[in-house]
Amino acid sequence: MAIPEGEAEVGVDLFTAGTLRVGSKVLELGSLPKAQFVKYAIDNGAHQRVDIPQEEALCTAVVTEYETYRRRLLAQLDELARSRTTNEKMVARIRGELEHLIFSLGP
Secondary structure, three states, rough: OEEEEHHHHHHHHOOOOEEEEOEEEEEEEEOHHHHHHHHHHHHHHOEEEOOOHHHHHHHHHHHHHHHHHHHHHHHHHHHHHHOOOOOOHHHHHHHHHHHHHHHHHHO
């Protein structure tokens, strides 16, 4: 699937589940796991093309594993920030900067 330019947002309500808005375009992907799969690919640097698994169970497994990985990594970033300061505002700032570096720059 070719990727349009823009920020990706997954549709999650009754009428938009299984869709992904990328910039001004809406992509009909057929299921929430497939929409999440493509969003995470875009969030992690895919700009040209994403190959989507046909099996919804595989998309669900990949999305679940990625979300688990992300939660664990964010917890480690939080722990690292807390090891440097007890100031909650500074903890949030450090974690935010590290999160941006890791997730926004892509592979």
